[in-house]
Amino acid sequence: MEDKEITRATIDTRTVKGLHGDESFFTPSIQELFPTSETIDEKINLLVSESIKFSEGYQHGRETLDDIISDLIQYRKSIATPEEYLEKNWL
Numbered sequence: 001m002e003d004k005e006i007t008r009a010t011i012d013t014r015t016v017k018g019l020h021g022d023e024s025f026f027t028p029s030i031q032e033l034f035p036t037s038e039t040i041d042e043k044i045n046l047l048v049s050e051s052i053k054f055s056e057g058y059q060h061g062r063e064t065l066d067d068i069i070s071d072l073i074q075y076r077k078s079i080a081t082p083e084e085y086l087e088k089n090w091l
Contacts (some may be wrong), residue, residue, distance in 0.1 A: 028078075033079060034090060040079070044072065044075075047071045048072075
């Protein structure tokens with residue numbers, strides 16, 4: 001089976017690959033959909049620092065950049081949009 005990308009269309013119930021390749025379904029919590037600004041900042045820092053840390057000496061910086069951008073886009077797709085925050089008066 002091919003990996004399925006998480007998109008805004010699949011935000012309510014998502015299909016993800018489990019550790020053993022099995023597919024499981026989950027509904028994200030409000031905290032996962034609407035993380036605080038501080039939580040988003042922490043996640044961004046973690047994604048970037050881990051990518052740099054684990055790629056040092058193993059891949060070219062350009063490849064690391066692509067990995068970081070891909071990870072950030074995937075994270076962005078997994079949380080609410082600014083418009084959704086505004087609808088709830090949380091922005």
